Amino acid sequence: AFVLVLNTGSSSIKYELIDTGSGTRLAVGLVERIGGERGALTHTRAGSEPYEVHRPYPDHDSGLRAALDAFAQAGPDLRRVPLRAVGHRVVHGADRFTGPVLIDDEVIAAIEELSRFAPLHNPANLDGIRVARKAFPGVPQVAVFDTAFHQTLPPHAYTYAVPRAWSEDLGVRRYGFHGTSCAYVSRLAAEVLGKPLEETDLIVLHLGNGASATAIKGGRSVETSMGLTPLEGLVMGTRSGDVDPSLPSYLDSTAGLGVNESHEALMRAGGMLALAGASDMREVWEKADAGDEGALLALDVYCHRIRKYVGAYYAVLGRLDAIVFTAGVGEHDARTRARSLSGLERLGIAVDPARNQAKDERIISPPGSDIAVMVIPTDEEWEIASLALRVLA
């Protein structure tokens, strides 16, 4: 079946047209800098050269219409493809959504209501939903939530030790993100290991611009590093990850930095950007290779934090079949993988240097290791398409 997957950010729309029958991606595209002056659309039909348009897109509506136009110009023409569903990535489903749902007015109202948890993301996701409903009036629209996979977290993992009024009235708890990616790679990891998912215990390290660690027991998320929002946990491209919870108050009282300013900085000016002056891991390594001290420290901090979460989640799981690296850094950055897991031989965890460097190697631990270390490319769009079809089945 043909599924259009939409990932609408505050200033961008990513899309993919997937044929789940043949397992192929017929076209992928990106509309960038929506609302800005230097808007750009890149649309790539499988096997063809990219089709590009450079002009401003004032809003998501015009952005999505441009994408439809790109389908018409560069193919495949959506008017001739029988779309079975449009699958939408939605960032925050809180504890309201434990799986994908068919979108109706009630669901839209709920996503809107949950915007307080993700004030930048959910409203953008909703824009995409509204525009797509108009553009494809007869096609079922499905929402797939980043948080849903983590709704299996046990109370001891999702509960913060904070006043009850905050948890009960304001929904303060750990939710977790990157769930769609975790679901996808954990299924594949079990396949590669040749074990039923229900008997497979994994730590998934999703290391992209955002980064998270998740402990998965028998296919169910039991602990994860992102929390109420995607700020907690590992060091990320521009996000700090864990800091002392006193920090906002300290900055307010010592430097007059308001809580919204400091939060903004932790989200957008923290992480590798703060330490290395670059959020893109390739750039960080370039600097480090040239001897830049900030970049060297940034890599140390980044890998140290991963190591801590690996140890923590091994303890949470009690036993472990594999550690799975995925997303941009996880899939491509052999040095970060090796460094994060170095010195863990006593825990039965090791990376084989040759396998780690090899292209397309799925298992990078030494032969015979009890705990496998794996690299599994994630595919959130594929997972969204599959989940969308499952909802309709």
Next chain:
Amino acid sequence: AFVLVLNTGSSSIKYELIDTGSGTRLAVGLVERIGGERGALTHTRAGSEPYEVHRPYPDHDSGLRAALDAFAQAGPDLRRVPLRAVGHRVVHGADRFTGPVLIDDEVIAAIEELSRFAPLHNPANLDGIRVARKAFPGVPQVAVFDTAFHQTLPPHAYTYAVPRAWSEDLGVRRYGFHGTSCAYVSRLAAEVLGKPLEETDLIVLHLGNGASATAIKGGRSVETSMGLTPLEGLVMGTRSGDVDPSLPSYLDSTAGLGVNESHEALMRAGGMLALAGASDMREVWEKADAGDEGALLALDVYCHRIRKYVGAYYAVLGRLDAIVFTAGVGEHDARTRARSLSGLERLGIAVDPARNQAKDERIISPPGSDIAVMVIPTDEEWEIASLALRVLA
């Protein structure tokens, strides 16, 4: 030699008179609710009944004078004991103090300057110092910092991924606390293990009203759970420990709760108090034993958090000789010890039920375990007295 150890809090003075020569504690005392109407002093001379006075103490000065008076009344009389030093516990020494120091005006100014890191504690500590200087004009006064032991943390452990201006200009980094306790119990643990401290790798779990985990490699702190302030890390009596760093901003924007209010709540109305309705672990267990759901959850969260730090710090250390429980909960609460470390057999960590229940057992792991689990009563006052003498030597 005779050393008077003072631990001055915002509304209390704890004191001990220690004879380091004979290794005895000649008297211990507590002046409570200073500044309040129901002030109380309890002074216990070794081998005697407690001597109590109930009357208001308007300030630290009158509190300390009352303590001196108690020495005169109940003994030993400080006018006849040749005090070699007064040792002061000081909470925050930041990166200015890497060990104990003889107090002079410059040190006092520095402790004052560092009050921004510990606005409740450092000023109270300073009050104690000022009053003691007046009371014992000829006696050397030594400051012993909670943070000093952790000044060996490597940069990758103490660096938060936050804007550089914050770390460089505002001193934002991990400092760590409970250092005096860590130093004391790690030395004893190595002794019990019969290994040189320099070759001993430990995780110290200091579980008192405040609670922290510390990874100690060869006697040096290499990672610790408290951070810029004593709020980060484990769940504590009234402190939340780790939460999503977005929480203050979330509370501000969704509930209009200012950053200072929410910080106050995380410090004083979080932790076990928030979850179980009691900050004292004995009370929490009473409630849990009576089936109270909040208390049961609180214990789950408390132990789960410890388990995560144990796994994380094992990974940080790469090898491990022992896990050491200390402070009120760590020394006395066998069930919390057992529960925190249950299910870690694959990591080589286990608690022997009989040994764990036995009184005064130092090693509570099963015989022959590679990784020992230990209970070592801490003695911060003894450590402060020893350090004070070392400074004078």
